[in-house]
Amino acid sequence: MDSATSELPSHRTPLTAAAETGLKIVIVGGFGVGKTTLVRSVSEIRPLNTEEVMTQAGVGVDENRAVTAKSTTTVAFDFGRISLNERTVLYLFGAPGQERFWFLWDSLFSGTLGAVVLLDTRRMDESWYAIDRLEHHRTPFVVAVNRFDDDTTRYSLDEIRKALALPEHVPLIDCDARVRQSGKDVLITLVDHLYELALAQEATP
Numbered sequence: 001m002d003s004a005t006s007e008l009p010s011h012r013t014p015l016t017a018a019a020e021t022g023l024k025i026v027i028v029g030g031f032g033v034g035k036t037t038l039v040r041s042v043s044e045i046r047p048l049n050t051e052e053v054m055t056q057a058g059v060g061v062d063e064n065r066a067v068t069a070k071s072t073t074t075v076a077f078d079f080g081r082i083s084l085n086e087r088t089v090l091y092l093f094g095a096p097g098q099e100r101f102w103f104l105w106d107s108l109f110s111g112t113l114g115a116v117v118l119l120d121t122r123r124m125d126e127s128w129y130a131i132d133r134l135e136h137h138r139t140p141f142v143v144a145v146n147r148f149d150d151d152t153t154r155y156s157l158d159e160i161r162k163a164l165a166l167p168e169h170v171p172l173i174d175c176d177a178r179v180r181q182s183g184k185d186v187l188i189t190l191v192d193h194l195y196e197l198a199l200a201q202e203a204t205p
Helices: 036-043 099-109 121-136 157-164 180-203
Strands: 021-029 052-053 072-074 079-082 089-096 116-118 142-147 172-175
Touching: 021 036, 021 099, 021 121, 021 180, 036 079, 036 089, 036 116, 036 142, 052 079, 089 180, 099 121, 099 180, 116 121, 116 180, 121 142, 121 157, 157 172, 172 180
Parallel strands: 021 089, 021 116, 116 142, 142 172
Antiparallel strands: 052 072, 079 089
16 A cells, blocks of 8 residues: 555534444454544544654564554554444544554453454455454454555465355455545445444344
8 A cells, every 4th residue: 555645534524413323333453454544544633643753662573564664553443433324423433453462452442343454465464363263252354354555475365265164154355445435335334234234133932
């Protein structure tokens, strides 16, 4: 994702008076997969970022292979908001990706209805912990493959599903975290998934 920048909306939309359903969504994944970029690109308010400049103290602690150009890192969480329609609002929490901040994830998962696992195919192993924790908390999730410009290996979604041993009922889609509509499509996929799960639960005697 070198040659393009995030598409930011030209204005910030106020919360409508008709909004009645607020859903907490967490975006998780490894270090440098684009979580902050995704929150920033879709948020209709100025997002809260807790990014700090990376220093020599992180050498040997934070794994930055394949993201050597990255100079900042999230140390707590990112927060944004997007209205899917007049009634449904998503509150987005982007989790920090470095292993030393993973202890924050369980707190972020509290009250979460669903999650997005953002994936960089160059470092697929870094997504396993996120999937494991979500399954442990029984939090529904979708997996979004954030395609990077310099990733020369274009694995298909079927190949990625097999590599992750991802069940067929878990949605797996491509995205570009820099593009607002692409990020919105990911969130819509998650909300649709949550709706289908709720209908299935209601139908269960």
